[in-house]
Amino acid sequence: MKALAILWVTAAGLTAQVTYERIAAAGSEPDSWLTYSGDYAGHRYSALAEIHRGNVARLKPVWMYQTNDLNQFEVTPLVADGVMYISEPPSHAAALDLRTGRPLWMFRRAVPSDVHTCCGQVNRGVAILSDTVFLGTLDAHLLALDAKTGHLLWDTTVADYKAGYSITAAPLALRDKVIVGISGGEYGIRGFLDAYNPKTGKRLWRFWTVPGPGEPGHETWEGDSWKTGSAATWLTGSYDPAANLLYWGTGNPGPDYDGGPRAGDNLYAASLVALDAATGKLRWHFQFTPHDTHDWDANHVPVLLDGTLHGAARRLVAVPNRNGFYYVLDRLTGEFLVGRQYGKQNWAEGLDSRGRPILINGREPRSAGSLVYPGVHGATNWNSPSYSPDTKLLYVAVREEGTVFYRATAEYKAGNYFSAGGMRGIPGVEPTGSIQALDPLTGEKRWEFALHGPPWAGVLSTAGGLVFGGTPEGNVFVLDAASGKPLWTFQAGAAVYASPMSYRFQGRQYLAITAGRSLIVFGAE
Amino acid sequence: MTRWMLTGLMALMPALSPADETADKLFLTHCAPCHGPKGDGGRGANLAVRRLLHAPDDEALSAVIRDGIPGTQMPGTRMTAEENLALTAYVRGLANVQEAAVAGDPARGESLFWDKGRCGQCHTVGPRGGRMGPDLTEIGARRSAAYLRQSLLDPEAEVPETFAVYRRVILLPDNFLQVRVVTAEGKAVTGERLNEDAFSIQIRDYADRIYSFRKDELRELRKDWGKSPMPGYRGVFTDQELRDLIGYLSSLQGAR
Numbered sequence: 089m090k091a092l093a094i095l096w097v098t099a100a101g102l103t104a105q106v107t108y109e110r111i112a113a114a115g116s117e118p119d120s121w122l123t124y125s126g127d128y129a130g131h132r133y134s135a136l137a138e139i140h141r142g143n144v145a146r147l148k149p150v151w152m153y154q155t156n157d158l159n160q161f162e163v164t165p166l167v168a169d170g171v172m173y174i175s176e177p178p179s180h181a182a183a184l185d186l187r188t189g190r191p192l193w194m195f196r197r198a199v200p201s202d203v204h205t206c207c208g209q210v211n212r213g214v215a216i217l218s219d220t221v222f223l224g225t226l227d228a229h230l231l232a233l234d235a236k237t238g239h240l241l242w243d244t245t246v247a248d249y250k251a252g253y254s255i256t257a258a259p260l261a262l263r264d265k266v267i268v269g270i271s272g273g274e275y276g277i278r279g280f281l282d283a284y285n286p287k288t289g290k291r292l293w294r295f296w297t298v299p300g301p302g303e304p305g306h307e308t309w310e311g312d313s314w315k316t317g318s319a320a321t322w323l324t325g326s327y328d329p330a331a332n333l334l335y336w337g338t339g340n341p342g343p344d345y346d347g348g349p350r351a352g353d354n355l356y357a358a359s360l361v362a363l364d365a366a367t368g369k370l371r372w373h374f375q376f377t378p379h380d381t382h383d384w385d386a387n388h389v390p391v392l393l394d395g396t397l398h399g400a401a402r403r404l405v406a407v408p409n410r411n412g413f414y415y416v417l418d419r420l421t422g423e424f425l426v427g428r429q430y431g432k433q434n435w436a437e438g439l440d441s442r443g444r445p446i447l448i449n450g451r452e453p454r455s456a457g458s459l460v461y462p463g464v465h466g467a468t469n470w471n472s473p474s475y476s477p478d479t480k481l482l483y484v485a486v487r488e489e490g491t492v493f494y495r496a497t498a499e500y501k502a503g504n505y506f507s508a509g510g511m512r513g514i515p516g517v518e519p520t521g522s523i524q525a526l527d528p529l530t531g532e533k534r535w536e537f538a539l540h541g542p543p544w545a546g547v548l549s550t551a552g553g554l555v556f557g558g559t560p561e562g563n564v565f566v567l568d569a570a571s572g573k574p575l576w577t578f579q580a581g582a583a584v585y586a587s588p589m590s591y592r593f594q595g596r597q598y599l600a601i602t603a604g605r606s607l608i609v610f611g612a613e
Numbered sequence: 614m615t616r617w618m619l620t621g622l623m624a625l626m627p628a629l630s631p632a633d634e635t636a637d638k639l640f641l642t643h644c645a646p647c648h649g650p651k652g653d654g655g656r657g658a659n660l661a662v663r664r665l666l667h668a669p670d671d672e673a674l675s676a677v678i679r680d681g682i683p684g685t686q687m688p689g690t691r692m693t694a695e696e697n698l699a700l701t702a703y704v705r706g707l708a709n710v711q712e713a714a715v716a717g718d719p720a721r722g723e724s725l726f727w728d729k730g731r732c733g734q735c736h737t738v739g740p741r742g743g744r745m746g747p748d749l750t751e752i753g754a755r756r757s758a759a760y761l762r763q764s765l766l767d768p769e770a771e772v773p774e775t776f777a778v779y780r781r782v783i784l785l786p787d788n789f790l791q792v793r794v795v796t797a798e799g800k801a802v803t804g805e806r807l808n809e810d811a812f813s814i815q816i817r818d819y820a821d822r823i824y825s826f827r828k829d830e831l832r833e834l835r836k837d838w839g840k841s842p843m844p845g846y847r848g849v850f851t852d853q854e855l856r857d858l859i860g861y862l863s864s865l866q867g868a869r
Contacts, residue, residue, distance in 0.1 A: 158683060201680075204688050274646075344646075455650075494650050496641045503691050510646040516838060540811045561784070561810035574829075577812045583784070 104169040106216045106235075108263040112329050118551075119592040121167045124213050124258040125472060126548075126589060129392040130326035130335075132474040133549050134590035138597035140552035143612045144566050144576045150598065150611040151189035155180075159209045160585040161602040164258065164472075166216055167591035172600075173216060173235070174607065175258070178209035179225035181233060186593040189609065193238035199226045204503065205254050206274035212324070212470075212586075213258030215266060217286050222266050224255030230268050230284055244289035246270065251502045252277050258324045260334075262365055265292055269321030273339040273385065276316035276506035281325075281336055281361075283368055293368030297321060297338045297356050305355035305373075313350035316500050318342030319357035323387040323470045328403070331420060333371055334363045335392065335405055339385035343498045345453040345509025346381070353378040358386045360407060362422060372422030376409045378444065381452055382435070382493060383464050383507075384410040389472045391482060395529045397425050406528050408473055408484040410466025413439060414531035428531030430524060431467025432488045435460055453493035453509050463491030463519070464511045465542070472546030472587035474555065475528060479569050482528040483555050487542035489519030523547060523557060525572060535572035545601070546587025556599050558584025564601055564608070580608060635696070636703035643678075643690050644704070652707040657687065661707040663754045663866070675701045717853075717860025725858050730846065738865060744821060745805065746843060747789060751867030761859050765850070768843040791840045792816055794826060795833035806836075 106122055114120070114127040118135035125132050139147065155161050159177035165184075166173040171192065172184040179197040184190065199209070203226045215222040220241060221233040227249040232241040246268060247253035252275025260267040265283040273279070279297035284290065298317035299305040309317055318341055325336035341350055341357035356370075358377040363370060377384045391406040397416065405419035412433030416426035424443030436445035451460050465487055473484040491511045498508035513519065521542035525534040545558035554575070555567040560583045566576040582604025590599050599610045641650065647657035658666070667682050668674035675697055681689035692700070726732045735746035742749075752761070763770050772789060790806040794816065804818035814834065816824045819842065828834065850858060 158685070202689070202691070204681075204691070206688070208686050494645065496645060496650070498642050501691070505643055505646065505688070505690070507646045508642075510641075510648075510650060512649045518836075518838075538811070540809055559811050563811050565811070574812070579810070 105218050106168045108217065108261070111217070111261065118590075119167075120169070121165065121589045121591050122216065123166070123260065124164055124215070124324040125326065125389050128327040128329060130389040130472075130475075131391065131393075131477075132389070132472045132546065132587060132589075133476055133551075134597075135551045136590055136592055136597040137551040137553075138592070139550065139554065139599065139612045141554070141568060141575060144552075144554060146612040147566065147576050147578070147599070147610045148613065149578070150609045150613070152609070153184055153189045153191075153607040155605045157209075157605070160583075161605055161607065162210045162212045162256075162586045163602060163607070164213045164587050164589050165600055165607065166214060167589075167593075168216055170593065171235075172591075173214050173221055175211040175214050175223055177211055178203075179211055179223065179227070181214055181221060181223045181238065183221075183235070183238060186591075189607075195223070195233055195238040195240070197223075197225050197231070200249065203227050203249050203254060204252065204275070204505075205256070205271065206505075210256050210585075212256060215259040215261040217261035217266065220286060222259040222261065222286070224257060224259055224268055226254045226256070228253040228255055228270065230255070230259065230266065230282075230289065232286070232289060242289035244284060244291070246282060247277075247280075251275070252504075252506075257322050260324050260327065261286065262327060265365065267325070267334060267365075269323065269325070269336065271320050271322035273318040273320035273322065273342060274344060274505055274507050275318075275503065276342045276500045277318055277320065278315060279317070279319035279321055279338060279357075281321045281334075281363065281368070283365075295361070295363055295368040295370065297359075297361065299355065308352040308355045310349065310351040316342050316506060317350065317354060317357060319354075319359075320385070320387070322385075323389065326390045326392050326405070327365065328392055328419060331403070332365045333419070334365050335390040335419065336361055336363065337386040337388050337390065337407070339387050340380050340383045343500075343506045343508035344381070344383045345493060345495050345507055345511075346497055347379055347452065348497075350379075354380070358384055358411075360386060360390060360405070360417070362419065374415070374417055374422050374424065374443065376407070376413070376415065376443075377411045380411075381495075382411075382460060382491075384462075384466055386410065387470055388468070391473055391475050391528070392419060393475055393528060397529055404528075406475075406482060408468050408482070408486075408526070410462065410468060411435075411445070412462045412467040413445075414526060415443065416529065416531070417443075426529065426531055430484070430526060430531060430533065431486050432461045432490075433467065434490075453495035455495055457492040457494050457512075459490055459492050459514060461490040462487065463489040463513075464493070465489065465491075469544065471544055474547045474549040476549035476569055478551060478553065479525075479549070480528070481525040481534055481549075481569065483547045483549055483569075484524050484526060485521065485543040485545060485547055485557060486524050487519070487521045489521070489542045490514045490517065523555065523567060523572065525555075525569075537567055537572040537574065543584075545584040548588040548590060548599070550590055552597075556588045556590070556601070558586070558588070558601055558603060560584070562603055564603065564610070578610070580604065580606070582606070633703065636699040639692065639696055639700045640703055643692075643700070647686070652704065660704055663708045664751075671701055671705060674704060678704070717856035717858065719857070719861040719864040721854075722857035722859065722861025725850065725854055726861055729854070730850070730858065735843070744817070745819060749862065749865055751865060753863040753865040754867055756862075758859050758863055761862050762855065765846045765855060765858065767845055767847070768841040769839055772839050772841050789841065791837040791842065793833070793835045793837065794831050796826065797830055797832050799832070
């Protein structure tokens with residue numbers, strides 16, 4: 089009995105604390121995965137090299153954990169001090185034993201039956217800070233759980249779910265704040281990004297992504313359209329500790345497909361915003377798709393990297409955007425530096441010198457339908473890109489899929505679907521996709537690996553020279569990070585709707601990704 | 614269509630009542646974003662069919678509209694009981710856009726199907742028939758008489774393709790695609806694609822043999838979009854025979 093207890097303590101050392109300093113230095117602690125993207129810079133890169141080209145053929149499932157829910161399982165697990173922390177659909181959480189996958193605790197949230205979401209009742213992960221786990225819920229609450237027991241410490245209402253708000257993204261833990269984004273862009277919400285006190289759950293600031301009367305940017309909305317302007321913040325952003333700036337993507341303006349009632353650029357929808365983390369005040373913004381009518385949310389994980397561009401060493405932020413273009417901006421000023429098409433598109437001639445798209449006529453949704461690339465789900469979506477400091481390449485899961493967009497009118501009613509139109513696929517054209525490796529400083533394509541269907545899985549790159557990902561047909565795969573050559577594949581039996589991660593436990597490296605209702609952990613034993 | 618025209622039409626057509634206009638608006642707001650403006654399928658299912666998988670009766674359809682379908686992307690809606698009722702009737706009516714009555718004699722059509730047309734060589738009806746072509750056991754519930762007529766006369770006029778409708782994930786392609794592959798050793802196989810992913814493809818050839826290939830084992834992989842191995846029946850059947858055959862096919866509503 090004593091031996092067992094000692095083993096448990098060493099294997100699952102629940103005593104350590106996840107400090108802000110550990111998260112900020114996540115790259116030097118590759119055994120763990122302490123925040124949604126692995127680090128604040130949004131790299132989704134693992135410095136572990138135990139699994140490499142030479143042994144990847146031996147990769148095998150080690151254990152699986154299955155949810156008891158039909159919704160998509162979109163989590164990126166966190167690993168800290170020998171324990172894995174996950175969220176599950178609809179708004180549950182659990183701590184798992186890394187040796188076996190058996191739950192150490194489970195937290196179950198009763199989600200009201202009248203919660204409505206556009207795209208499934210999903211959750212993409214938790215945040216951890218000190219010994220507290222943070223979970224956003226579909227009824228738009230932020231919860232703090234004891235990391236040792238799963239007991240609820242506090243429960244804060246972020247927004248009214250009856251007005252269409254929900255939370256699906258993993259929160260982001262900073263030194264003394266928990267940052268939470270909101271979903272509901274198809275329900276005519278007014279979007280925002282919030283910061284909460286991790287100890288008390290008290291709100292510290294709110295940044296409205298749709299400016300109110302008297303605020304700069306308000307003039308980009310016609311009449312009262314700002315009130316239902318959406319611009320949701322439904323995916324975890326990135327953070328530069330040195331500049332104390334948060335980088336967060338915003339979603340489509342509402343209603344999605346009918347731009348008529350909201351003449352103007354519709355700031356800060358379909359944009360990247362840089363916020364002072366101390367105050368939530370806007371430092372700069374860059375709008376990828378002014379006056380979007382194709383549901384091209386900019387809810388991507390911004391990738392922070394440094395490089396020399398236009399003759400000067402700069403701190404950069406890179407975004408492969410849903411609209412088909414790849415962007416590099418100066419992350420201190422928001423200055424547009426590089427823009428290049430990476431996905432199939434037919435709506436813009438290109439970008440002008442300030443990064444604004446030069447539009448092609450006739451691509452607006454119409455009642456008779458307009459055929460547009462990229463389609464409604466974009467040239468990429470929320471599934472994460474990855475940046476490897478070894479290959480100096482940026483990997484992105486690319487969707488090639490057009491949509492016929494229809495325009496209608498919609499009447500706003502709190503809590504009701506508010507998209508004003510619809511879409512369908514293109515008859516006779518099989519959507520497809522690829523994994524692309526881009527030069528992050530130019531957007532030039534270095535290699536491409538063809539997929540069958542358009543991917544919903546993100547990618548992970550590792551110091552072992554590997555790129556790990558998944559497909560909608562259930563393939564989990566590893567590519568050579570330098571060449572894109574496939575090295576290993578496993579049929580998991582259901583679509584992959586998540587971004588992978590890696591960790592080390594008892595001296596061995598593992599890779600984890602979900603498929604269907606299963607979380608699968610792979611090892612090369 | 615302008616409002617005065619619509620109002621004028623409504624006066625002439627009792628079927629297009631003001632309730633339908635409300636339902637039309639409800640449909641466009643709540644359903645069209647995924648099911649398409651005509652309800653014939655988009656990211657969501659084709660609703661212009663006589664049998665809906667998750668809504669066998671009006672009560673079930675009403676509940677689906679209210680509560681959504683758990684575990685799918687079909688969400689619930691917020692509306693009054695009257696609106697729900699109107700929308701239920703509207704969705705149910707989408708299938709009736711198809712002709713109500715088919716003129717032919719199903720019994721005569723049945724014998725034409727199995728004998729003169731030899732349709733059963735490739736198509737299955739219930740327990741009987743071949744496997745190459747689409748299973749027709751429920752074809753009457755899924756296709757209009759006009760569609761069936763066109764398919765008989767000109768099979769390649771519209772070879773149904775999985776990707777004609779918008780779905781997030783294709784676990785099994787549900788329509789026909791002829792593929793031709795050549796393996797690294799030079800073996801050629803032509804047949805129907807059963808399934809495909811990034812690394813493999815499964816094929817049934819015209820001698821009913823099933824193959825599974827890893828894509829890296831193939832020298833060539835061609836997809837014959839729009840090709841159908843079905844012969845056209847123009848000039849084979851008389852007009853009356855065609856009507857009878859369509860009458861038979863329309864009567865195939867699957868197991869009840």
